[in-house]
Amino acid sequence: MWRDTWLIFKRDMTSARRNMAWIGIGIMQPLLYMFLFGPLLEPVIKHTPGFPPGDAWTVLTPALIIQLGLFSSSFAGFGLLADYRSGVVERMRVTPASRMALLLGKVLTNAVMMLFQAVLIIVLALVVFDLDAPLGGVLLSLLIAGLLAIALASMSFGLALRIKSEEAFPAILQAVLIPVLLLSGIIMPITTGLAPDWLYAVSRINPFTHVVDANRAVFRGDFAMDALFTGSVVLLVMAVLAVWWGARTFQRENA
């Protein structure tokens, strides 16, 4: 299985290398937030009580990494739909290659691309905006980013293969992602000090809120088990469920 995974991974990485422009476009969104929204957040955070600890950049940068995952890994299924239309998926499914490998190879490519972009964001924040984050925190944050990409890409591939429609797929994603984005406190943290009780309560149901909280905790060097633990457990459960569901979808319909 790992051999097949490696083969698919290599193929998709080749494809990604040949289409670097798309990665550039993918990273534009977080960069725009960083440059056009970040400076606005600086005085707001300094003068408003109720924000999570740390300055604007320790609050915003880890959240932008999660946002990047939400909006790039979630759309990974689009590439699979192209492969499906061109018959590539079927051509691979007729080989003895493990079904799990066909999924994992793609998922891992996505995770690597995600890490690449996350590193770019962190470096920019460190160099341009004097982000102050401990090395251990940054490394843990990359681990979180990688796991998030694995979870989201698996879900995306599974969803794409079930929906099989280039029209419905982005529509469904947009419908889900915007509330998830707002409710996870990425742009504006949802804390007891800032949000009305009902909004805070709703945000806690959103699993991505806990992932964002964990990522913010590691960025400010807070390794106390609280936020990090909850976020890690939520993320691990999501990743395992997503990979399982994705692999099941790849397996479905086969004799």
Added chain:
Amino acid sequence: MIKARGLARRFSARGRTVDAVRGVDIDVADGELVGFLGPNGAGKTTTLRMLTTLLRPTAGEASVGGCDLLADPVGVRRNIGYVAQGGGTGPGFTVAEEIELQGRLYGMSVPAVRARIAELAERLDLAGMEKRYAATLSGGQRRRLDVALGLVHTPRLVFLDEPTTGLDPQSRANLWEHIRALRAEHGVTVFLTTHYLDEADSLCDRILVIDNGEIVAEGSPDSLKERVSGDAASIVVPAGSVGAAAEIAGRLPGAHDVSTVDTTVRFRVPRGDTAMPELLRALDSEGITMTAMQVHRPTLDDVFLTLTGRTLRDAERKEPADVA
């Protein structure tokens, strides 16, 4: 090589059930070149996808390439090659990359698959194109690349789904040559689907005719044609002699279905080639001059008409496209 019994597939979508394939029995011997002929939507592709482990049958059992379809799908996959109707090449990859990956997915080593690329490129007229992106290939070249992907692991049994659909006549004839060579030079068993009668006729040892999810006839192209009663003959005579000529034609041994349109007399007769000189003499002795004549051996289109009561073209017009 293939032995299927009662293979069936039912699709359910939005409360409607469609029986795409209604229990087919298929036997293909080692080294045969067998065609699966039928209109679009008859169930050809669905049957093929079941035999190649891509679709789970709702009923029936099969042994393909020596392995049980349901108990050992991985074994089946190892032993067969499959070329899908729409092909399966990624536009952003080169010919060599695609063949190499496919070979590697079949478990081949890098040196083995590299040697195989050279061999297949040579055999399928793709030499010199190894570094070209699939997106830049012509339709015929891409189809040959699809075939190369299906052959990379040297399978003993190959499934080709509508191999020449959408190709220009020249590429089509060229691909036929490659398919014939597969069997003649490499002893590969070939099972192909087609909705072209001429393709089935010129390529296959044996044809299974499928209509509406059921196999309605089976046999060599010639034996199927014999089921149609006789050759179609037509003669053209001067306007005043049409009635007399029709009567004379009707007296030929075994002649039937005599009809006239304008100055043309049409009829069916068991052996058109031997009946015509006889007719010519008979007409001469009555002083009728024949100005033109034609004899057609029955085509598979006639076979289809005889078996199902409609022509293949009519069947295509009525039926929706393949469900899967």
